[in-house]
Amino acid sequence: MADAGVEALSILAQLIVAGVLTGLVFALVSVGLTLVYGVMDVVNFAHGEFLMLAMYVAVGLALIGIGPIVGLPLVVIALFLFGIVVYRVFVRRLLAGPPEATVFGTFGLLVLMQGLAQAIFTSDYRSAPNPPFQGTLHLGAFAIPQATLVEGIGAIVLTALLFAFVEFTETGRAMRAVAEDRVAATLMGIDVQRINALAFGIGAACVGAAGSLLLLSNPAYPTVGVQYALTAFVVVALGGFGSIQGALVGAVLIGLLEVLGGFYLSPELKLVPVYLAYLIVVLLRPQGLLGRR
Amino acid sequence: MRGHLLALGSIVVVSVAAAFGVHDQVTLELLFTFLLYAVLGQSWNWISGYAGNVSFGHAIFFACGAYAAALLVTHGFSPWLAFPAGALTAVVLAIVSGFPTLALRGHYFSIATIAVAALVETFVHTSSWLNGANGFELPIRNGWANLQFAQKTNYVLIALALFALVQLGTLALERSRLGYYLRALRANHGAAASVGIDERRWKLIAFAWSAAMASAAGVLYAQDTLFVDPPSVIALSVSIDIALIGVVGGLGTVWGPAVGALIYVALAKGVALQLGGTGKGYDLVIYGALICVIAAWRPRGIVGSLVDALRRRRGAQAVDASPAIAERAA
Numbered sequence: 084m085a086d087a088g089v090e091a092l093s094i095l096a097q098l099i100v101a102g103v104l105t106g107l108v109f110a111l112v113s114v115g116l117t118l119v120y121g122v123m124d125v126v127n128f129a130h131g132e133f134l135m136l137a138m139y140v141a142v143g144l145a146l147i148g149i150g151p152i153v154g155l156p157l158v159v160i161a162l163f164l165f166g167i168v169v170y171r172v173f174v175r176r177l178l179a180g181p182p183e184a185t186v187f188g189t190f191g192l193l194v195l196m197q198g199l200a201q202a203i204f205t206s207d208y209r210s211a212p213n214p215p216f217q218g219t220l221h222l223g224a225f226a227i228p229q230a231t232l233v234e235g236i237g238a239i240v241l242t243a244l245l246f247a248f249v250e251f252t253e254t255g256r257a258m259r260a261v262a263e264d265r266v267a268a269t270l271m272g273i274d275v276q277r278i279n280a281l282a283f284g285i286g287a288a289c290v291g292a293a294g295s296l297l298l299l300s301n302p303a304y305p306t307v308g309v310q311y312a313l314t315a316f317v318v319v320a321l322g323g324f325g326s327i328q329g330a331l332v333g334a335v336l337i338g339l340l341e342v343l344g345g346f347y348l349s350p351e352l353k354l355v356p357v358y359l360a361y362l363i364v365v366l367l368r369p370q371g372l373l374g375r376r
Numbered sequence: 377m378r379g380h381l382l383a384l385g386s387i388v389v390v391s392v393a394a395a396f397g398v399h400d401q402v403t404l405e406l407l408f409t410f411l412l413y414a415v416l417g418q419s420w421n422w423i424s425g426y427a428g429n430v431s432f433g434h435a436i437f438f439a440c441g442a443y444a445a446a447l448l449v450t451h452g453f454s455p456w457l458a459f460p461a462g463a464l465t466a467v468v469l470a471i472v473s474g475f476p477t478l479a480l481r482g483h484y485f486s487i488a489t490i491a492v493a494a495l496v497e498t499f500v501h502t503s504s505w506l507n508g509a510n511g512f513e514l515p516i517r518n519g520w521a522n523l524q525f526a527q528k529t530n531y532v533l534i535a536l537a538l539f540a541l542v543q544l545g546t547l548a549l550e551r552s553r554l555g556y557y558l559r560a561l562r563a564n565h566g567a568a569a570s571v572g573i574d575e576r577r578w579k580l581i582a583f584a585w586s587a588a589m590a591s592a593a594g595v596l597y598a599q600d601t602l603f604v605d606p607p608s609v610i611a612l613s614v615s616i617d618i619a620l621i622g623v624v625g626g627l628g629t630v631w632g633p634a635v636g637a638l639i640y641v642a643l644a645k646g647v648a649l650q651l652g653g654t655g656k657g658y659d660l661v662i663y664g665a666l667i668c669v670i671a672a673w674r675p676r677g678i679v680g681s682l683v684d685a686l687r688r689r690r691g692a693q694a695v696d697a698s699p700a701i702a703e704r705a706a
Contacts, residue, residue: 358495365488
């Protein structure tokens with residue numbers, strides 16, 4: 084009896100570790116989304132497709148011998164530039180239109196990017212050749228895939244860096260000012276267009292990093308981003324749209340819900356608690372768990 | 377109004393002529409698909425265009441009709457019963473999901489529709505009485521009583537009747553109390569509420585009608601393809617296709633969904649002819665690019681932009697006749 088209890092506890096502990104690590108990757112994907120939302124009130128429905136693009140770029144680099152970890156900064160830079168261009172050419176125009184234009188515009192971008200990926204790369208799975216960190220790490224009773232550990236740690240480090248940037252740099256302060264009150268920020272001499280473009284670029288850079296990390300244990304394919312984007316929407320709602328700390332807390336909660344739900348309910352039902360969490364939060368506490376009204 | 381009826385009348389005449397005059401089954405199937413998508417697009421347009429609550433989960437209502445037909449036929453009942461049964465299920469689903477969520481604004485509502493659709497999809501996937509992931513293959517039994525035909529002619533006629541009903545319903549909406557209230561709510565919900573318009577009540581009515589229309593399209597779809605499973609009727613990609621059709625033509629316009637469906641069918645056909653088969657993403661590329669361009673440069677969609685241009689021209693020609701213009705343009 085006691086043995087069974089110990090085993091159940093050890094399984095639970097292991098699931099919690101796995102849930103937190105999964106959640107940290109969700110956090111990195113979600114902070115990009117929430118930053119863009121906070122600064123310019125845009126929910127980028129193509130956020131998952133940015134992640135898909137990042138994974139294909141990382142696969143491409145891996146094919147010419149630059150592995151996902153070494154290549155990470157390159158993918159981040161590529162996605163940052165991509166984000167800036169998309170903002171300057173496209174999103175800027177959407178912001179000038181009616182409010183629903185940003186929903187449809189980014190939705191169109193989602194369809195366009197998925198179609199392009201399917202036309203160019205087909206729907207085959209593409210993995211990085213010989214990715215590092217493929218073993219399993221044994222720590223006493225714990226067995227954790229090395230890739231999951233590296234993904235989780237990499238994600239929390241990068242999320243912390245982003246938080247520090249927004250919190251402590253002059254540009255970060257300007258971003259928060261624009262998020263707080265666009266008109267007042269303009270009057271204080273902040274170039275809102277520049278800040279918007281920068282925020283959009285950084286939002287894309289976040290999934291650039293996340294895509295590189297995810298390639299350690301996942302293949303790239305045209306619709307790979309959909310599930311991550313849906314999870315990120317839930318996370319961002321849970322944490323309060325626009326809040327980085329909220330996104331981190333929400334992401335870990337969602338990671339736990341998904342892993343525990345998948346184990347104790349059934350793998351088919353693992354997303355049910357996630358979506359229920361979204362509906363409950365937006366209906367009962369629309370400002371999010373940590374958000375202010 | 378005359379213009380609208382004239383347009384609808386010409387579509388009916390051309391479709392009936394084609395249904396009896398054209399014997400090429402592939403062409404008739406295309407015509408049927410166009411009519412079906414136009415109905416789905418209009419159904420989506422009611423809640424997303426007129427009511428302003430953009431749904432990315434509309435396939436669940438389409439699935440209500442498709443699954444109602446599959447279940448009834450499999451258990452030996454008439455598929456005609458699927459019209460009321462599917463509509464009832466869809467309306468209940470719309471009210472249960474809409475009651476709490478329709479008050480949400482913008483992306484809050486849109487993401488909620490994705491969440492609700494994902495929950496419904498999981499439910500279907502895990503329900504053995506709905507055959508889970510396997511879905512239903514409908515037995516072949518031709519004849520009016522079984523709503524199944526070897527030739528496409530009758531499918532076109534039934535879809536045409538549904539399309540006409542849906543278009544007339546939308547024309548009625550545009551000049552009804554419901555239509556004016558929805559427009560007021562969309563323009564400024566605070567101001568609308570302050571003059572006593574009950575947002576939840578009117579939006580629920582629009583949502584219920586929208587769900588019932590989509591369900592009827594689902595019944596026809598099931599009776600035509602004779603195969604129903606989660607990826608073909610309920611997946612997120614189906615909801616996205618429905619939204620595509622609605623956005624391209626123009627939100628909150630009578631003819632936008634039909635134009636969107638026409639482009640959709642033409643693209644699917646054109647891509648299949650030119651590039652060998654769909655599913656390779658080329659049609660998505662064109663569609664995505666089209667939506668991007670429309671969202672950034674023509675946010676009112678194709679029909680919306682045409683209406684605007686027409687109004688400007690008329691306005692320039694006869695400024696003093698404004699009441700007559702407003703009546704004709706509406």
